[in-house]
Amino acid sequence: MDAVPESHTGWTFLTNHARVLAAIADNQNARVRDIAVRCRITERAVQKIIADLEQAGYLSHVRQGRGNIYRIDPSKVLRHPTEAGQGLTVASLLSLLLLQDEAHRATPSGASAPASG
Numbered sequence: 001m002d003a004v005p006e007s008h009t010g011w012t013f014l015t016n017h018a019r020v021l022a023a024i025a026d027n028q029n030a031r032v033r034d035i036a037v038r039c040r041i042t043e044r045a046v047q048k049i050i051a052d053l054e055q056a057g058y059l060s061h062v063r064q065g066r067g068n069i070y071r072i073d074p075s076k077v078l079r080h081p082t083e084a085g086q087g088l089t090v091a092s093l094l095s096l097l098l099l100q101d102e103a104h105r106a107t108p109s110g111a112s113a114p115a116s117g
Contacts, residue, residue: 014097016041020049021090022097024059024070031067058090 019039023030032050036043050070053059058076061068074091077084 016045017049017053018093018097020046021053021058021072022094024050025072025094025098028071029064029067029069 016039019041020035023035023038027034030038032043032046036046039046050059050061054061056076056079057073059070059072061070072090072094074089074094076090078088078090078093
């Protein structure tokens with residue numbers, strides 16, 4: 001079983017809610033344990049975040065066997081008044097997060113790809 005890596009101190013640009021949502025977008029049938037490891041938070045925190053996202057209508061799930069299949073509503077507008085006022089959606093957030101993640105995975109050891117000019 002993978003342990004949750006050490007916690008981070010100080011502030012970050014992304015909330016754990018955004019990290020969990022991105023992890024689910026990347027794998028819609030991910031287990032809570034896998035999401036926790038990827039996001040570097042506890043399984044209990046992931047369960048709470050999933051409940052928050054479901055209660056707010058950003059996420060739903062269907063039970064399949066012993067696991068869940070999650071569905072994200074990409075048309076939901078982000079909650080913060082600044083983003084909501086601009087009509088920014090979950091789809092726009094995820095496109096940025098997953099694009100960065102794809103670039104990270106496409107290069108050896110996650111190294112930055114050289115810029116073309």
